Amino acid sequence: MHSVVARVTARIAQRSAETRAAYLAGVEAMVQRKPPQDRMGCANLAHAYAALPGAEKFKVTVERAPHIGIVTAYNDMLSAHQPYQGYPALIKDEAARHGATAQVAGGVPAMCDGVTQGTPGMELSLFSRDTIAMATAVALSHDVFDGVLLLGICDKIVPGLLIGALHYGHLPCVFVPAGPMGSGLPNKDKAQVREQYAQGLVGRGELLAAESAAYHSPGTCTFYGTANSNQMLLEAMGLHVHGAAFVPPGSAEREAFTRQAVRTVLGIGQRGPRFTPIGRLVDERCIVNAMAALLATGGSTNHLIHWVAVARSAGILIDWTDFDELSCAVPLLARVYPNGDADVNQFQAAGGPPWVLRELLNSGLMHTDAGSVNEGGIASGARGAPTVSGDLSVLRPASSPFSPTGGLRLLQGRLGRAVIKVSAVPEDRHVVQAPARVFDSQEALLAAFAAGELQGDMVAVVRFQGPQANGMPELHKLTPPLAVLQNQGLRVALVTDGRMSGASGKVPAAIHVTPEALAGGPLAKVRDGDVVRVDAVAGTLDVLVDEAEWAAREPAPYSHPAQTGFGRELFHNFRRHAGGAEQGACTWL
DSSP states (O other): OOHHHHHHHHHHHHHHHHHHHHHHHHHHHHHHHHHHHHSHHHHHHHHHTTSSHHHHHHHHTSSSOEEEEEEEOOOOOTTTTGGGGGHHHHHHHHHTTTEEEEEEEEEEOOOHHHHHHHGGGGHHHHHHHHHHHHHHHHTTTTTOOSSSEEEOSTTHHHHHHHHHHHHHTTOOOEEOOOOOOOOOOOOOHHHHHHHHHHTTSHHHHHHEEEEEEHHHHSSSSSSSSHHHHHHHHHHHTTTTTTOOOOOOTTSSSHHHHHHHHHHHHHHHTTTSTOOOOOHHHHHHHHHHHHHHHHHHHTTTTTTTHHHHHHHHTTTOOOHHHHHHHHTTSSOHHHHHHHHTOOOOOHHHHHTHHHHHHHHHTTOOOTTTTOSSSTOOOOOGGGTOOOSSSSTTTOOTTTSSOSBBSSSSSEEEEEEEEEEOOOOOOOOOOGEEEEEEEEEESSSHHHHHHHTTOOOOOEEEEEEEHHHHHHOOOOOOGHHHHHHHHHHTOOOEEEESBBBBOOOOOOOOOEEESSSSSTTTGGGGGTTTOEEEEEEEETTEEEEEOOOHHHHHHHOOOOOOOOOTTTTTTGGGGHHHHHOOOOTTTTTTO
């Protein structure tokens, strides 16, 4: 075991000792209960099984067959989730073949950030994660299941499902992916058209054609953003049938993986040979394995929020210092867009998750003794990995990585604590020092760019974008104009208490700044012209203003318009109670 991985894991375990013990005590108390057929009232059971076919009622009530709950995020608005439409029937068929029964316990909402990017709907995005967690808990509150299959892929859906499932930690759970769409217009070409559109060089028709050629069919988007990072992390945590993440929808292989998920959840049930409730499986080792996989692949910055919340759901306390220390030890093994030119289909062809897991396990950068829903433990995830990379421009061995350190860094200084994704940023842009241009919304920055006002080096400070201000939307619409300025030779960086899309990365961006401006964070004191230094090498985020002057400054007032319409009123209490970004922006603590 690498000394850094061992040290970070031990620190997390010590920090979490009390909360983890309390969590596990609750799990064990639930495990010890009698089966639902013995502890629930007859009316309760009759309601639960009323819609089952007669033969299945007999199975579950008299024969006491294993009963699987399905929690699905199906809708056909998300291309990634559209393939889930037929999954319940397939799952029920496979369950019946093995003497079990299955029911759809409930559905959870699933919004597409690609649809809502840059619109008022994006202000609901982050909080939809906790809504999904609550919906998962509501689905499982029927409390008649022996195991659960969780159908979800995209950005907030997987973290939400996982948080909800961990609140039912006595249940064995398996995630069931649906796979990526086929490769379309290369992501790099799509980004170039976006930059051309931002400059007025192409029209809306050309932009729509490019976007439609990139996003063109059922399946997950092919860049390595939050959705596909979710899949990598679930593989590293042993919560998938190993190898299932990036097999395309509609294929015979995809159906085989889905059927295997049914057999797997039956095998880890309380009456199976390998009882593995999710609350026991997701321990400190499991969480550290997920962190290592994220860093080794240059995954989404959103997980520095989401996985803090996931860990807390299992009584485990992690922070950005843990990520940063691991990043100094875990090498970058993958180049997938936006960290490279390849898409996830090329990543899969080059070796995919099994390659990454094998390299990390063999280098002592993951815990080999961590649990898994798969027989053989987490090490079974490396089975089938090719002996050599199928494409060294996409995947490299740990002995000769793309970078000796991981893709994410912690920044801290007078402006607070923030994270930066360095894996996609050119090395000559890892340090940017320039005058600040301050904006209180992304719309204001876009207007300044359109008006030709941004002509020199700058650090764009976009504040009042945190969880309490407006739900911490992703600011991905800022990437094209800032990239245009960077391509012109200007030294440009972004500093914000908001989020960036998992697909962002070309422009250096210190994001998730905490404390946020609305909560008294230093960003509220920054003024136009202040020199700001973003230094990913030293790990610092500073404003170069005289100390006495800085101390005397009053924070700028929050002038965001009243947040009404588009359902935003319904999330007022979420904003009011949301924790900071480094605390996972949780609304339930």
